[in-house]
Amino acid sequence: xxxxxxxxxxxxxxxxxxxxxxxxxxxxxxxxxxxxxxxxxxxxxxxxxxxxxxxxxxxxxxxxxxxxxxxxxxxxxxxxxxxxxxxxxxxxxxxxxxxxxxxxxxxxxxxxxxxxxxxxxxxxxxxxxxxxxxxxxxxxxxxxxxxxxxxxxxxxxxxxxxxxxxxxxxxxxxxxxxxxxxxxxxxxxxxxxxxxxxxxxxxxxxxxxxxxxxxxxxxxxxxxxxxxxxxxxxxxxxxxxxxxxxxxxxxxxxxxxxxx
Amino acid sequence: xxxxxxxxxxxxxxxxxxxxxxxxxxxxxxxxxxxxxxxxxxxxxxxxxxxxxxxxxxxxxxxxxxxxxxxxxxxxxxxxxxxxxxxxxxxxxxxxxxx
Numbered sequence: 001x002x003x004x005x006x007x008x009x010x011x012x013x014x015x016x017x018x019x020x021x022x023x024x025x026x027x028x029x030x031x032x033x034x035x036x037x038x039x040x041x042x043x044x045x046x047x048x049x050x051x052x053x054x055x056x057x058x059x060x061x062x063x064x065x066x067x068x069x070x071x072x073x074x075x076x077x078x079x080x081x082x083x084x085x086x087x088x089x090x091x092x093x094x095x096x097x098x099x100x101x102x103x104x105x106x107x108x109x110x111x112x113x114x115x116x117x118x119x120x121x122x123x124x125x126x127x128x129x130x131x132x133x134x135x136x137x138x139x140x141x142x143x144x145x146x147x148x149x150x151x152x153x154x155x156x157x158x159x160x161x162x163x164x165x166x167x168x169x170x171x172x173x174x175x176x177x178x179x180x181x182x183x184x185x186x187x188x189x190x191x192x193x194x195x196x197x198x199x200x201x202x203x204x205x206x207x208x209x210x211x212x213x214x215x216x217x218x219x220x221x222x223x224x225x226x227x228x229x230x231x232x233x234x235x236x237x238x239x240x241x242x243x244x245x246x247x248x249x250x251x252x253x254x255x256x257x258x259x260x
Numbered sequence: 261x262x263x264x265x266x267x268x269x270x271x272x273x274x275x276x277x278x279x280x281x282x283x284x285x286x287x288x289x290x291x292x293x294x295x296x297x298x299x300x301x302x303x304x305x306x307x308x309x310x311x312x313x314x315x316x317x318x319x320x321x322x323x324x325x326x327x328x329x330x331x332x333x334x335x336x337x338x339x340x341x342x343x344x345x346x347x348x349x350x351x352x353x354x355x356x357x358x359x
Binding site: 011015019020026027031033034039042043046050056060062065077080081084089099107108115119123133137146150161165169171172175176 | 261264265269271272273274275277278284286288289291293296299302303306309310311312313315316321323325326328330332336338339340341343344349
């Protein structure tokens with residue numbers, strides 16, 4: 001059975017079911033992409049749309065494009081987007097203030113207008129002949145059909161595209177290249193600087209206190225004069241208020257009496 | 261279901277993408293919306309190819325994909341460069357021709 005057959009300009013029922021399940025998901029994801037605040041969420045919603053489009057390509061007898069869509073878009077391009085998001089800062093959310101007054105409402109109205117225009121145009125347009133489907137073209141297989149056309153009629157465009165790809169790769173390298181203003185510091189210079197500045201203790205921070213009755217990370221060590229050293233415990237524990245007091249482990253008076 | 265429905269979906273996605281380009285401030289999200297518009301046009305190309313019974317629409321969609329990949333690479337490099345000099349990926353902060 002040919003699932004992609006078109007009978008009197010209508011598709012088969014399975015394809016209609018696929019369309020009516022998948023297209024609301026895609027439209028909702030697209031709207032969500034517009035509305036969510038974090039860029040990472042937008043990227044994930046865009047990935048949903050891309051996968052949906054790939055399924056629609058395959059349903060539209062373009063299996064090669066469907067696979068390329070998944071490999072190139074959901075694979076490479078979305079990964080690139082996520083990498084750049086990690087580089088630029090994941091929680092860089094949008095500011096909500098308008099720089100141009102009335103721009104947001106204008107943008108919404110304008111795009112609604114464009115949408116209505118496109119859809120009304122499409123609903124009036126007519127091909128003038130019944131939809132034929134790609135069964136005859138895809139007899140040898142979709143990849144073969146694309147290759148036959150791509151390497152004969154469009155071979156010049158194909159060659160030009162390769163020049164574009166090389167230029168884009170080169171352009172990205174030039175743009176992302178950073179000139180080093182100061183020479184790179186060696187390990188030796190870094191060590192000398194650390195000793196000279198002495199902001200961080202060179203020998204490392206003191207460890208927590210170790211006592212006869214108790215040793216744990218929540219007890220500060222004692223300095224030679226008997227005061228607790230704040231640096232010897234983690235700031236997190238101190239902020240939570242879970243520090244134990246070292247004075248509770250002090251030698252009690254009984255022993256001192258015994259000495260007398 | 262008529263094949264036209266694919267075209268309506270494509271028009272809807274294109275419109276949502278255009279609205280996103282106009283509304284959002286984060287340069288990366290604006291870029292993703294441009295990708296959405298390119299993909300919506302690809303869906304229309306593929307549907308037209310099926311309607312007409314000719315493979316050329318799929319070839320156009322293929323070329324669109326290649327150009328979109330180039331555009332993403334260069335555009336993201338530009339965003340990274342802007343971010344390095346201004347510490348911000350908002351399109352509103354990049355309004356001066358030089359720093």
